[in-house]
Amino acid sequence: MVMKLSFSPLSPFARKVRIAAIELGLIDQIELVPAQVVPGTANDAYVKQINPLKKLPALTLDSGEVIVDSFVIAEYLDELGGGGRLIPASGPAKWRVRSEHSLLQGITDSMLLCRYESAVRPEPYRWHAWYDDHWARVWAGWQRFEQHGDTLTRPLDLAQIALVCSLGYADLRFADCGWRKAFPKLDAFHDKMMQRPSVAATVPPT
Numbered sequence: 001m002v003m004k005l006s007f008s009p010l011s012p013f014a015r016k017v018r019i020a021a022i023e024l025g026l027i028d029q030i031e032l033v034p035a036q037v038v039p040g041t042a043n044d045a046y047v048k049q050i051n052p053l054k055k056l057p058a059l060t061l062d063s064g065e066v067i068v069d070s071f072v073i074a075e076y077l078d079e080l081g082g083g084g085r086l087i088p089a090s091g092p093a094k095w096r097v098r099s100e101h102s103l104l105q106g107i108t109d110s111m112l113l114c115r116y117e118s119a120v121r122p123e124p125y126r127w128h129a130w131y132d133d134h135w136a137r138v139w140a141g142w143q144r145f146e147q148h149g150d151t152l153t154r155p156l157d158l159a160q161i162a163l164v165c166s167l168g169y170a171d172l173r174f175a176d177c178g179w180r181k182a183f184p185k186l187d188a189f190h191d192k193m194m195q196r197p198s199v200a201a202t203v204p205p206t
């Protein structure tokens with residue numbers, strides 16, 4: 001079986017799926033297909049054939065069916081890999097990982113909105129208070145992981161993968177934001193995660 005992952009090497013959401021696929025031993029069954037999606041720029045072929053929402057990543061199965069959204073793709077791969085390996089199958093751990101993953105999805109969404117606001121939106125239309133509001137959400141989100149819970153220390157799961165991808169995206173697009181200094185536990189966690197070949201091999205190119 002060969003699945004096709006529409007991705008960009010710069011996308012933190014696609015990186016999460018790639019790390020999951022490597023960790024689950026499924027990466028050899030996935031062909032990586034680069035795609036370009038930029039707000040304000042059309043990509044009619046992608047919209048028609050892959051994802052009407054014009055977002056990455058998307059996973060096209062052998063059957064032609066397309067799975068969208070990085071969490072759903074990761075959930076699909078987790079099930080293919082036996083189930084419950086990156087997303088616990090039941091009990092409190094299932095809801096903890098899913099809820100933390102949702103927080104991290106929001107953090108990364110807000111970072112992406114900041115990126116689009118500062119690099120894509122035409123200068124006269126930029127809204128600084130809106131940018132600051134989203135950046136504050138990113139910071140408060142990381143603060144939560146710096147201070148609470150066992151996310152940084154438990155065995156590998158999808159929330160941890162999402163966390164390392166959010167930090168990697170900050171290094172790529174907001175290199176001067178100072179997250180390492182502000183969040184020393186996240187810094188140590190990032191270093192530890194970078195020892196995994198799956199994480200090191202998927203660092204976005206600068």
Ligand SMILES: N[C@@H](CCC(=O)N[C@@H](CS)C(=O)NCC(=O)O)C(=O)O
Pocket residue numbers: 010011012013014037038039054055056057068069070071105112
């Ligand atoms: N909830 C989606 C978010 C995906 C997403 O926002 N991807 C970005 C690329 S990193 C994208 O497609 N941006 C294009 C756009 O929003 O116009 C997921 O988890 O897959």
